Amino acid sequence: MRFGIVTFPGSNGDHDALMAVRMGLGQPAELVWHTETDLSSYDCLLIPGGFSYGDYLRAGAIARFAPVMEAVAREAEAGKPVLGICNGFQILTEAHLLPGALLRNASLEFVCDWVWVRVEQTRTPWTQRLVPGELLRLPIAHGEGRYYVDETTLKELERAGQIVFRYVTADGRVTADANPNGSIANIAGVCNGRGNVVGLMPHPERAFDRLVGGDDGLRILASVLDVGLTLARSRGVR
Amino acid sequence: MKETGRWRAEVFVSLRPSVNDPQGLAVRDGLRRLGYDEVEDVRVGRYVQLWLRAADAETAERRVASMCEQLLANPVVEDYRFVIEPA
Numbered sequence: 367m368r369f370g371i372v373t374f375p376g377s378n379g380d381h382d383a384l385m386a387v388r389m390g391l392g393q394p395a396e397l398v399w400h401t402e403t404d405l406s407s408y409d410c411l412l413i414p415g416g417f418s419y420g421d422y423l424r425a426g427a428i429a430r431f432a433p434v435m436e437a438v439a440r441e442a443e444a445g446k447p448v449l450g451i452c453n454g455f456q457i458l459t460e461a462h463l464l465p466g467a468l469l470r471n472a473s474l475e476f477v478c479d480w481v482w483v484r485v486e487q488t489r490t491p492w493t494q495r496l497v498p499g500e501l502l503r504l505p506i507a508h509g510e511g512r513y514y515v516d517e518t519t520l521k522e523l524e525r526a527g528q529i530v531f532r533y534v535t536a537d538g539r540v541t542a543d544a545n546p547n548g549s550i551a552n553i554a555g556v557c558n559g560r561g562n563v564v565g566l567m568p569h570p571e572r573a574f575d576r577l578v579g580g581d582d583g584l585r586i587l588a589s590v591l592d593v594g595l596t597l598a599r600s601r602g603v604r
Numbered sequence: 605m606k607e608t609g610r611w612r613a614e615v616f617v618s619l620r621p622s623v624n625d626p627q628g629l630a631v632r633d634g635l636r637r638l639g640y641d642e643v644e645d646v647r648v649g650r651y652v653q654l655w656l657r658a659a660d661a662e663t664a665e666r667r668v669a670s671m672c673e674q675l676l677a678n679p680v681v682e683d684y685r686f687v688i689e690p691a
Contacts, residue, residue: 423650424678431675460678467680469619472626514623514681548624 367594367603369395370408372438372454374429379415379451383571387412390574390584391591400432409597410447410491410590411438413454415507415569425468425510426456435461446597447491447590448563452508455555455565464556464565465523466515472548476509480579481546483531483554483568484538490561491593492586493530501538502531502582504568506546511567513549513556520551531555531566608657611664612691617677617684618649652676655691664688 369387373380380397387395398405400418405411419428429435435457442448442463450458458464471477482503485496496502515523523529531554535544540552547567555566570583619625625647632646654671658664668686677684 423675427675427678459680467678469623469681470627472624474626474630516622548626 367393367409367591367598368407369393369410369412369594370398370405371395371412371414372400372402372434373397373414374400374416374418374432376418376420377414377416377453379453379569379571382569383412383414383451386571386574386584386587390581391587393591398434400429400434402434403437405434405437405441407601408441408446409594409601410449411441412571413438413448413450413457414571415452415454418453418457421453421510424456424460425453426458426460429453429457430460439463442558442563445560445562447593449492449586449590450563450565451569451571452506452511452567455567456510458563458565463563464558465519465528466513466556468510468567469512469514470510471508471512471546476507477511477546478505478507479546480505481554481568482534482536482538482544483566484534484540485530486532487527487530487557487561489527490530490557490564491590492564493589494592495589496585499538501534501536502585503573503580504570504583505572505579506568508547508567511547511549513547513553513567515550523556526559528556528559529553530557530564531568608659609664610691611656611658611661611688613654613656613664613668613686613688615652615654615668615672615676615684615686616649617652617672617682618647619681620683623681661688
Protein backbone atom coordinates (compact mmCIF):
# COMPACT_ATOMS: atom_id res chain seq x y z
CA MET A 367 0.00 0.00 0.00
CA ARG A 368 1.16 3.56 -0.67
CA PHE A 369 1.48 6.17 2.06
CA GLY A 370 1.21 9.80 0.99
CA ILE A 371 2.95 12.23 3.35
CA VAL A 372 1.65 15.75 2.81
CA THR A 373 4.41 18.33 3.13
CA PHE A 374 3.97 22.09 3.58
CA PRO A 375 6.60 24.81 3.70
CA GLY A 376 7.66 24.53 7.35
CA SER A 377 6.78 20.87 7.90
CA ASN A 378 9.59 19.14 9.78
CA GLY A 379 8.16 15.73 10.66
CA ASP A 380 7.78 14.68 7.03
CA HIS A 381 11.08 12.83 6.76
CA ASP A 382 10.55 11.18 10.14
CA ALA A 383 7.24 9.87 8.83
CA LEU A 384 8.85 8.75 5.58
CA MET A 385 11.53 6.82 7.47
CA ALA A 386 9.05 5.27 9.90
CA VAL A 387 6.86 3.95 7.09
CA ARG A 388 9.72 2.74 4.90
CA MET A 389 11.95 1.26 7.60
CA GLY A 390 9.39 0.42 10.27
CA LEU A 391 6.62 -0.93 8.06
CA GLY A 392 8.53 -1.72 4.87
CA GLN A 393 5.83 0.02 2.84
CA PRO A 394 6.30 2.52 0.01
CA ALA A 395 5.82 6.15 0.98
CA GLU A 396 6.20 9.42 -0.86
CA LEU A 397 6.32 13.05 0.13
CA VAL A 398 3.49 15.01 -1.47
CA TRP A 399 4.05 18.76 -1.92
CA HIS A 400 1.33 21.16 -0.76
CA THR A 401 0.54 22.23 -4.32
CA GLU A 402 -0.61 18.71 -5.31
CA THR A 403 -4.31 18.42 -6.16
CA ASP A 404 -4.75 14.68 -6.77
CA LEU A 405 -4.16 12.20 -3.94
CA SER A 406 -6.19 9.35 -5.37
CA SER A 407 -3.15 7.09 -5.89
CA TYR A 408 -2.42 6.86 -2.14
CA ASP A 409 -4.07 4.37 0.20
CA CYS A 410 -3.67 6.54 3.27
CA LEU A 411 -2.44 10.04 4.10
CA LEU A 412 -0.21 11.36 6.84
CA ILE A 413 -0.20 15.05 7.71
CA PRO A 414 3.10 15.41 9.57
CA GLY A 415 4.30 17.74 12.30
CA GLY A 416 6.21 20.99 12.03
CA PHE A 417 5.41 24.65 11.65
CA SER A 418 3.55 24.91 8.35
CA TYR A 419 3.71 28.46 7.02
CA GLY A 420 5.55 29.47 10.17
CA ASP A 421 2.38 28.88 12.24
CA TYR A 422 1.44 32.43 11.23
CA LEU A 423 -1.88 33.69 12.58
CA ARG A 424 -2.63 30.34 14.30
CA ALA A 425 -1.01 26.95 14.00
CA GLY A 426 -2.47 25.28 10.90
CA ALA A 427 -4.57 28.29 9.91
CA ILE A 428 -2.79 29.04 6.61
CA ALA A 429 -2.02 25.43 5.67
CA ARG A 430 -5.73 24.78 5.67
CA PHE A 431 -6.01 26.81 2.45
CA ALA A 432 -3.17 25.05 0.62
CA PRO A 433 -4.28 23.49 -2.68
CA VAL A 434 -3.59 19.99 -1.35
CA MET A 435 -6.11 20.37 1.46
CA GLU A 436 -9.05 20.20 -0.94
CA ALA A 437 -7.74 16.84 -2.06
CA VAL A 438 -7.22 15.75 1.56
CA ALA A 439 -10.83 16.68 2.34
CA ARG A 440 -12.02 14.77 -0.71
CA GLU A 441 -10.11 11.61 0.25
CA ALA A 442 -11.27 11.91 3.87
CA GLU A 443 -14.84 12.21 2.66
CA ALA A 444 -14.33 9.07 0.58
CA GLY A 445 -13.32 7.21 3.74
CA LYS A 446 -9.57 6.96 3.20
CA PRO A 447 -7.50 6.80 6.40
CA VAL A 448 -5.97 10.17 7.29
CA LEU A 449 -3.66 10.73 10.27
CA GLY A 450 -2.70 14.21 11.47
CA ILE A 451 0.32 14.31 13.76
CA CYS A 452 1.02 17.39 15.93
CA ASN A 453 0.92 20.30 13.44
CA GLY A 454 -1.02 17.93 11.17
CA PHE A 455 -3.63 17.59 13.94
CA GLN A 456 -3.80 21.39 14.21
CA ILE A 457 -4.28 21.65 10.43
CA LEU A 458 -7.10 19.07 10.44
CA THR A 459 -8.97 20.96 13.19
CA GLU A 460 -8.54 24.27 11.34
CA ALA A 461 -9.88 22.55 8.22
CA HIS A 462 -12.88 21.30 10.25
CA LEU A 463 -12.05 17.70 9.37
CA LEU A 464 -11.70 17.13 13.12
CA PRO A 465 -13.58 18.82 15.99
CA GLY A 466 -12.07 21.30 18.46
CA ALA A 467 -8.99 23.48 18.48
CA LEU A 468 -5.43 23.38 19.80
CA LEU A 469 -4.32 26.27 21.98
CA ARG A 470 -1.14 27.48 23.62
CA ASN A 471 0.07 25.04 26.28
CA ALA A 472 -1.25 25.96 29.72
CA SER A 473 2.35 26.20 30.95
CA LEU A 474 3.19 28.62 28.07
CA GLU A 475 6.27 26.46 27.53
CA PHE A 476 7.23 24.33 24.57
CA VAL A 477 7.11 20.74 25.86
CA CYS A 478 9.52 18.12 24.54
CA ASP A 479 9.16 14.85 26.42
CA TRP A 480 7.96 11.26 26.44
CA VAL A 481 4.41 10.71 27.65
CA TRP A 482 2.03 7.83 28.27
CA VAL A 483 -1.25 7.74 26.39
CA ARG A 484 -4.14 5.34 26.90
CA VAL A 485 -5.93 3.91 23.88
CA GLU A 486 -9.60 4.89 24.24
CA GLN A 487 -10.97 3.91 20.85
CA THR A 488 -10.06 1.05 18.52
CA ARG A 489 -12.72 1.44 15.83
CA THR A 490 -10.45 3.70 13.74
CA PRO A 491 -8.13 2.34 11.03
CA TRP A 492 -5.22 3.84 12.97
CA THR A 493 -6.00 2.01 16.22
CA GLN A 494 -7.75 -1.18 15.18
CA ARG A 495 -4.75 -3.37 15.98
CA LEU A 496 -4.55 -1.90 19.49
CA VAL A 497 -6.42 -2.96 22.61
CA PRO A 498 -8.82 -0.59 24.39
CA GLY A 499 -7.19 0.66 27.60
CA GLU A 500 -3.64 -0.31 26.65
CA LEU A 501 -0.86 2.19 27.25
CA LEU A 502 1.58 3.56 24.69
CA ARG A 503 4.74 5.53 25.38
CA LEU A 504 5.18 8.28 22.79
CA PRO A 505 7.22 11.46 22.37
CA ILE A 506 5.64 14.93 22.27
CA ALA A 507 7.15 18.20 21.05
CA HIS A 508 4.78 21.15 20.87
CA GLY A 509 3.97 24.62 22.14
CA GLU A 510 0.32 24.63 21.12
CA GLY A 511 -1.17 21.29 22.08
CA ARG A 512 -3.89 22.18 24.56
CA TYR A 513 -6.94 20.50 23.09
CA TYR A 514 -10.14 22.44 23.60
CA VAL A 515 -13.80 21.85 22.90
CA ASP A 516 -16.75 23.34 24.76
CA GLU A 517 -18.52 21.19 27.36
CA THR A 518 -21.41 20.33 25.05
CA THR A 519 -19.07 19.15 22.30
CA LEU A 520 -17.00 17.21 24.84
CA LYS A 521 -20.07 15.25 25.93
CA GLU A 522 -20.92 14.65 22.28
CA LEU A 523 -17.40 13.36 21.55
CA GLU A 524 -17.53 11.02 24.55
CA ARG A 525 -20.94 9.74 23.53
CA ALA A 526 -19.94 9.22 19.90
CA GLY A 527 -16.66 7.51 20.80
CA GLN A 528 -14.46 10.14 19.14
CA ILE A 529 -11.84 10.39 21.87
CA VAL A 530 -9.00 8.16 20.70
CA PHE A 531 -6.10 8.81 23.11
CA ARG A 532 -5.77 10.36 26.58
CA TYR A 533 -2.67 11.42 28.49
CA VAL A 534 -2.27 9.17 31.55
CA THR A 535 0.22 8.23 34.24
CA ALA A 536 2.52 5.25 33.72
CA ASP A 537 -0.12 3.11 35.45
CA GLY A 538 -2.91 4.36 33.25
CA ARG A 539 -4.66 6.95 35.40
CA VAL A 540 -6.06 10.22 34.02
CA THR A 541 -4.58 12.89 36.29
CA ALA A 542 -3.66 16.55 36.01
CA ASP A 543 0.01 15.66 36.46
CA ALA A 544 -0.10 13.34 33.47
CA ASN A 545 -1.49 16.13 31.28
CA PRO A 546 1.47 17.86 29.59
CA ASN A 547 -0.38 20.83 28.08
CA GLY A 548 -3.69 21.39 29.88
CA SER A 549 -5.85 19.60 27.30
CA ILE A 550 -9.49 19.28 28.29
CA ALA A 551 -10.23 15.82 29.76
CA ASN A 552 -6.56 14.88 29.09
CA ILE A 553 -7.38 14.40 25.41
CA ALA A 554 -4.32 13.59 23.26
CA GLY A 555 -6.12 12.49 20.11
CA VAL A 556 -9.58 12.44 18.52
CA CYS A 557 -11.27 11.15 15.38
CA ASN A 558 -14.10 12.30 13.13
CA GLY A 559 -17.53 10.71 13.45
CA ARG A 560 -16.75 8.05 10.91
CA GLY A 561 -13.37 7.28 12.48
CA ASN A 562 -11.20 7.38 9.36
CA VAL A 563 -9.63 10.75 10.21
CA VAL A 564 -7.55 10.76 13.39
CA GLY A 565 -5.41 13.52 14.88
CA LEU A 566 -3.03 13.38 17.83
CA MET A 567 -0.36 15.59 19.37
CA PRO A 568 2.19 12.83 20.20
CA HIS A 569 4.53 11.64 17.45
CA PRO A 570 4.05 7.93 16.60
CA GLU A 571 6.48 8.28 13.68
CA ARG A 572 9.25 9.23 16.10
CA ALA A 573 8.75 5.99 18.04
CA PHE A 574 9.09 3.38 15.30
CA ASP A 575 12.14 1.51 16.59
CA ARG A 576 13.69 0.78 19.97
CA LEU A 577 16.84 2.34 18.57
CA VAL A 578 15.13 5.76 18.72
CA GLY A 579 13.76 5.27 22.21
CA GLY A 580 10.67 3.16 21.64
CA ASP A 581 8.51 1.44 19.07
CA ASP A 582 4.98 1.96 20.40
CA GLY A 583 4.28 4.48 17.66
CA LEU A 584 4.84 1.87 14.99
CA ARG A 585 1.82 -0.03 16.31
CA ILE A 586 -0.39 2.95 15.41
CA LEU A 587 1.10 3.15 11.90
CA ALA A 588 0.89 -0.63 11.49
CA SER A 589 -2.82 -0.60 12.38
CA VAL A 590 -3.62 1.13 9.11
CA LEU A 591 -2.24 -1.79 7.10
CA ASP A 592 -5.52 -3.72 7.46
CA VAL A 593 -7.63 -1.03 5.78
CA GLY A 594 -4.80 0.25 3.58
CA LEU A 595 -3.91 -3.09 2.03
CA THR A 596 -7.58 -3.68 1.22
CA LEU A 597 -7.71 -0.30 -0.49
CA ALA A 598 -4.49 -1.07 -2.36
CA ARG A 599 -5.90 -4.38 -3.63
CA SER A 600 -9.04 -2.59 -4.80
CA ARG A 601 -6.78 -0.34 -6.87
CA GLY A 602 -5.29 -3.46 -8.41
CA VAL A 603 -2.02 -3.19 -6.48
CA ARG A 604 -0.63 -6.17 -4.66
CA MET B 605 -23.37 51.97 -9.14
CA LYS B 606 -21.65 53.68 -6.26
CA GLU B 607 -18.09 54.78 -6.44
CA THR B 608 -15.72 52.30 -4.86
CA GLY B 609 -14.13 53.53 -1.66
CA ARG B 610 -11.07 52.51 0.25
CA TRP B 611 -11.51 51.43 3.84
CA ARG B 612 -9.33 50.57 6.75
CA ALA B 613 -10.45 47.86 9.13
CA GLU B 614 -9.03 47.25 12.58
CA VAL B 615 -9.78 43.71 13.73
CA PHE B 616 -9.47 42.58 17.36
CA VAL B 617 -9.40 38.84 18.01
CA SER B 618 -9.48 37.36 21.50
CA LEU B 619 -10.07 34.02 23.14
CA ARG B 620 -13.65 33.49 24.20
CA PRO B 621 -14.31 34.30 27.86
CA SER B 622 -14.89 30.60 28.58
CA VAL B 623 -11.45 29.64 27.23
CA ASN B 624 -8.49 29.75 29.61
CA ASP B 625 -5.88 32.33 28.52
CA PRO B 626 -2.57 31.39 30.19
CA GLN B 627 -0.79 34.19 28.33
CA GLY B 628 -3.18 36.72 29.86
CA LEU B 629 -2.64 35.22 33.32
CA ALA B 630 1.15 35.48 32.91
CA VAL B 631 0.86 39.15 31.90
CA ARG B 632 -1.51 39.82 34.80
CA ASP B 633 0.95 38.31 37.26
CA GLY B 634 3.78 40.33 35.70
CA LEU B 635 1.84 43.58 36.09
CA ARG B 636 1.08 42.75 39.72
CA ARG B 637 4.76 42.07 40.37
CA LEU B 638 5.46 45.56 39.02
CA GLY B 639 3.11 46.92 41.65
CA TYR B 640 -0.07 47.30 39.63
CA ASP B 641 -2.16 45.62 42.31
CA GLU B 642 -5.35 47.06 40.84
CA VAL B 643 -5.15 44.74 37.80
CA GLU B 644 -7.94 42.21 38.11
CA ASP B 645 -7.70 40.36 34.81
CA VAL B 646 -5.79 40.40 31.52
CA ARG B 647 -6.72 38.80 28.20
CA VAL B 648 -4.16 38.84 25.39
CA GLY B 649 -5.46 38.88 21.83
CA ARG B 650 -4.44 39.60 18.26
CA TYR B 651 -4.71 42.89 16.38
CA VAL B 652 -5.00 42.96 12.58
CA GLN B 653 -5.21 46.02 10.34
CA LEU B 654 -6.29 45.66 6.78
CA TRP B 655 -7.12 47.93 3.89
CA LEU B 656 -9.76 47.04 1.36
CA ARG B 657 -11.87 48.35 -1.48
CA ALA B 658 -15.67 48.31 -1.17
CA ALA B 659 -18.61 50.24 -2.59
CA ASP B 660 -19.80 51.35 0.83
CA ALA B 661 -19.28 50.83 4.56
CA GLU B 662 -21.95 48.11 4.76
CA THR B 663 -20.26 46.06 2.06
CA ALA B 664 -16.88 46.52 3.72
CA GLU B 665 -18.32 45.36 7.06
CA ARG B 666 -19.90 42.31 5.51
CA ARG B 667 -16.65 41.33 3.79
CA VAL B 668 -14.52 41.84 6.89
CA ALA B 669 -16.95 39.79 9.01
CA SER B 670 -16.66 37.01 6.46
CA MET B 671 -12.84 37.22 6.58
CA CYS B 672 -12.96 36.96 10.37
CA GLU B 673 -15.18 33.89 10.25
CA GLN B 674 -13.06 32.13 7.63
CA LEU B 675 -9.50 32.98 8.58
CA LEU B 676 -8.69 35.84 10.93
CA ALA B 677 -10.41 34.22 13.92
CA ASN B 678 -11.12 30.61 14.78
CA PRO B 679 -14.81 30.68 15.81
CA VAL B 680 -14.31 27.47 17.82
CA VAL B 681 -12.26 29.33 20.44
CA GLU B 682 -12.11 33.02 19.51
CA ASP B 683 -14.36 36.07 19.37
CA TYR B 684 -13.71 39.05 17.14
CA ARG B 685 -14.86 42.60 16.68
CA PHE B 686 -13.77 45.26 14.23
CA VAL B 687 -14.12 48.92 13.35
CA ILE B 688 -14.10 50.28 9.82
CA GLU B 689 -13.28 53.78 8.69
CA PRO B 690 -12.59 55.43 5.32
CA ALA B 691 -8.90 55.06 4.51
